[in-house]
Amino acid sequence: MEELWTIIYRTIIVYFFLLVVLRMMGKREIGQLSVLDFVISIMIAELAVVSIEDIHVSYTKAFTPIIVLSLLQIVLAVWSLKSDRMRHILDGKPTFLIKDGKIDEKAMKQQRYNFDDLLMQIRQKDIKDVSDVEFAILEPSGELSVFEKKEEAEEVPYPLPFIIDGHIQWDKLKMAGKDELWLRRELHKTGIDHVRMVSYCALREDGVLYIDEKSD
Incomplete structure (x- = not known):
């Protein structure tokens, strides 16, 4: 019974100790494991289990390897932040x-x-087919980043209404690459001096401007 209580006590101590160690190592160790992070995490987990199971091992002997590993990881992480070469050695490079x-x-x-594997990862990104993918990058963490192909520019939906009930439709004018000055000049050619005199004006697919004046 005494041995059981000792195991429980050691489990609690190891739990809080590992909590502190993981906090020191940073959130990246939990949320985005590289190969090196994964190896060190496994080693720390194994050492933690041994320290709980073997009640005859002192806390000093049990925690020293874990502290060494965590310090090593912190040093390498800081080094990789300052050196691209070291970061590529430790974490690897993204692969297209x-x-x-x-x-x-x-x-x-x-x-x-x-x-x-590729098709499964693409489906998990809500993409139906590999032909819809422009880039797929295998990140050092093992996650696949997927970028869909850009949709081709949509055809202009003719006719383009430039004026409706005396009001200029600015978005349609911009879509056609025209401006207000051009529109007023075209209206003036037909003898219309004011936009409010127009009931409907639209640019047809053949480039002809259809104009319907308001009736008195």
């Missing part, structure tokens, strides 16, 4: 699996990434 809409089979082979 799809670039400009084309799948890079060589990169997939190097990363041990098969097509089933």
Whole structure:
């Protein structure tokens, strides 16, 4: 019974100790594990289990390796912040699996990434087909960043109404690449001096400006 209480007591101590250590190592260790982070986390977890199970090991001997690992991780993290080369060595580089809409089979082979993995990750991004992907980047953390192809510019929906009931439709005028001065000049050519005299004015697909004046 005494041994059971000792294990419970040590579990509580180790829990709070690890909580402090993980806080010192930073939130990145929890939310975005690189390969190095993952290895150190596993080692710390194993050491923590040993320190709980072996009640004959003192806290000093049990916690020293964990402290060393956490300090090592902090030093390497600071170093990687100041050095791009060190960051690439520790975390690795992002890998383009799809670039400009084309799948890079060589990169997939190097990363041990098969097509089933690729398609599954793309579906999880709510993208139906790989043909809709412009870029797919395998991040150092193992997450796949996916960017959809940009939609082609939409065709101008002719006819474009420039004036409706005496009011200029500015968005349609901008869509056609025209300005107010051009519109007033076109109206003046037909003998119309004021916009409010126009009931409906629209640019047709053939480039002709259709104008309907208000009736008295």
